[in-house]
């Protein structure tokens with residue numbers, strides 16, 4: 013370490029100089045923080061202030077920089093020294109703006125600032141500049157899986173942007189569901205009439221494009237590798253296999269229709285009952301003429317039953333709304349009215365959902381004389397050559413039976429997500445268990461026979477397909493990063509990730525194409541994809557210490573870690589999102605990043621000058637997620653929302669990266685309480701790393717034992733779900749927690765180390 | 766003058782097929798602004814806005830649904846439309862911009878025309894009295910209209926009502942707002958003939974519309 017030179021730059025601007033005692037801060041940095049250079053500046057983020065730092069790095073041999081000024085989220089353009097490790101002590105948002113003004117509070121305020129300097133110095137000493145990712149590969153070709161509207165759009169968008177595209181389609185021709193439609197719901201003004209799908213033109217463009225290669229009647233037999241270097245085997249129906257390398261993958265595998273046979277109560281199977289796909293077929297055959305039933309019978313009256321087998325609360329059918337089917341029924345009712353206005357068309361709905369400009373389309377159908385009735389259908393039965401629809405009219409509040417020659421059921425979209433890897437993992441565990449024990453009884457877990465064929469056939473340790481969220485839909489970050497799946501470099505687009513209409517699917521395709529382009533460009537530079545876009549650090553594992561416990565491989569939300577034959581973890585840096593969940597999981601703490609590690613945080617926790625048990629000045633550690641909670645704290649400062657001066661906040665990449673050693677260390681070194689703030693977990697998660705906050709929660713559920721061992725109250729560790737908009741709430745939470753600590757008293761653990 | 770038309774075309778007897786377009790088409794052909802009924806989206810804003818909402822048989826939303834459901838008799842025999850006070854609350858609020866008030870009155874007149882309107886419905890009675898009174902000379906005779914209303918249920922109840930209102934009437938006479946001699950003579954507008962001709966023309970135009978019997 014002889015070559016290292018640590019320097020602290022303290023800013024007295026933004027009012028800091030008037031309120032804080034800089035002599036003390038400098039003393040702390042020098043004596044306790046062991047900083048070799050200490051400089052005070054009245055306006056550090058000015059060009060001149062920044063130049064001082066640059067000059068010191070260039071001429072004075074400064075290797076590590078501590079900025080004692082504003083939050084690490086502020087002035088990032090000014091304080092940007094890519095080749096120098098830098099820590100930021102947050103004196104402005106973290107102290108000046110949140111501690112009550114006035115001389116009464118001078119003491120606690122100064123203590124807070126001193127501590128942030130101590131912590132910054134401690135962190136800085138453990139930091140290094142990321143050396144860069146050894147796993148960069150620069151194949152920039154984009155593979156699109158699925159040749160329907162979504163896939164075709166993604167392919168053309170990526171190709172037009174200048175990237176090579178490989179398109180793999182299972183069927184012998186392109187087009188998917190769109191090819192089976194007579195017309196589509198309008199997506200242009202005046203939104204009044206069904207429109208041509210435009211598919212033929214799109215297919216022609218794709219086929220003629222010099223940058224797009226199309227594989228028909230083909231599937232993926234294997235997908236291995238990582239962004240920038242995916243190795244895929246494309247198998248044709250005949251069994252021939254082509255090996256290709258691609259940089260990123262867009263999965264546009266689309267949907268299947270819900271099986272009509274599962275809806276016998278709604279007449280599934282009767283000759284007078286079809287689903288919307290069936291009606292498209294009839295309309296296509298009629299081609300603008302009078303639509304007939306498949307058995308040739310004329311149709312003078314048709315009833316559309318919305319939400320058939322959808323939005324089902326009993327758990328039997330699809331739990332969700334497929335989003336497109338109301339507009340589709342409106343369109344199909346128009347097929348009839350346009351061919352013959354005397355055909356009676358009734359749409360039975362409970363809620364008519366017409367997204368986008370659908371309202372105009374709805375009005376147009378009303379003008380054409382389509383009758384819309386709010387009603388809940390109970391059964392559809394055969395009656396003569398037609399059907400009886402039995403429903404409750406929800407406006408007139410009465411049971412009604414309505415006869416019709418044809419009934420159209422608006423069934424939903426079932427995503428083609430491939431294998432539910434959670435089931436496979438369970439299956440494997442069951443097998444293992446039954447191997448160890450006496451002959452296994454029949455297990456309720458799905459057998460491999462029940463599993464649909466895999467779409468991607470990934471060779472990842474975690475399973476062959478993209479993880480699913482719920483109801484079989486592929487997990488994609490619905491709130492922040494819609495096309496991001498939990499497999500870096502593989503993007504889901506279209507109805508495979510959530511039910512949607514054609515217009516939304518084309519938007520999705522465009523978005524996913526752009527994400528795929530970002531992915532190949534990032535991979536080539538060894539940089540992380542969002543949310544830590546551009547990050548060059550990556551997890552480094554000290555294999556000598558590894559106990560092959562497999563926690564990191566299991567917990568990594570992004571499937572970045574495989575195992576070698578000796579069951580050691582193998583990190584695929586390009587698949588890694590730098591969340592640190594593996595670091596938080598590792599029980600022997602052998603995983604770290606150069607600029608973020610068990611030590612960078614642990615040393616901060618241990619750096620404090622801990623007041624004694626009788627001081628009445630407790631210390632509360634706040635580990636705050638850098639994506640939502642820490643910005644919320646900064647915003648509390650920005651709006652001058654005051655909170656307790658006993659708290660010390662440390663940003664973490666994700667709650668998932670919190671290693672429980674930090675908490676036990678904190679408690680052992682006399683901290684009076686530990687607060688954790690992360691994003692919402694569960695099915696409607698907001699965690700930027702999807703599973704991080706959930707895993708943290710799980711790990712924390714075990715912390716109570718530790719607390720008991722230490723004879724500490726369970727209140728000493730508390731965790732919260734916080735959103736970025738919660739700036740007022742975080743302050744309130746801190747204040748409440750400070751009250752709790754006051755109530756239960758100071759920690760008895762002070763002064764033992 | 767002919768009374769408000771109670772000519773009693775009986776139309777087709779009511780059992781029209783349910784949820785077919787038959788009655789909707791009839792309404793579109795015969796009711797002023799009837800072509801708007803199909804555009805209602807059943808949001809219920811009118812029902813929630815109507816000051817009479819909780820007090821009458823069917824709020825506008827329901828009437829429109831009943832028309833679409835083909836409930837011809839229930840609609841035409843209902844007293845719902847007669848309860849509308851023409852406050853126009855619903856019209857200003859309807860997101861689909863339906864001229865609800867006009868439609869309500871349109872359906873009421875159509876029911877009246879067919880002879881299906883409920884008997885002894887007070888607003889209907891008043892409307893008939895008012896129409897007859899007004900079209901007789903072309904000018905409303907307040908004395909005759911009031912007295913006519915008071916005595917509509919017979920001599921005894923009429924005298925009672927007159928006695929009740931007498932102080933008000935005397936006050937009005939003193940203030941010069943009521944002329945008791947109007948009861949005997951009444952006066953007419955200048956061009957009574959012109960008004961008669963105008964009404965005749967209006968009836969002729971109305972007759973050109975499709976007859977109520979389909």
Ligand code: SF4
Pocket residue numbers: 551567568569570571572573583587588589590591592593594595
């Ligand atoms: S857990 Fe996070 S940091 Fe660790 S390998 Fe997986 S993505 Fe990377």
Ligand code: SF4
Pocket residue numbers: 811814815816817818825848849850851852853854855856865866869
């Ligand atoms: S105009 Fe008639 S229907 Fe409309 S709110 Fe007023 S009273 Fe009700």
Ligand code: SF4
Pocket residue numbers: 804805806807808809810811812825826829858859860861862863865
């Ligand atoms: S407010 Fe208008 S659209 Fe809504 S129910 Fe009433 S008439 Fe129909």
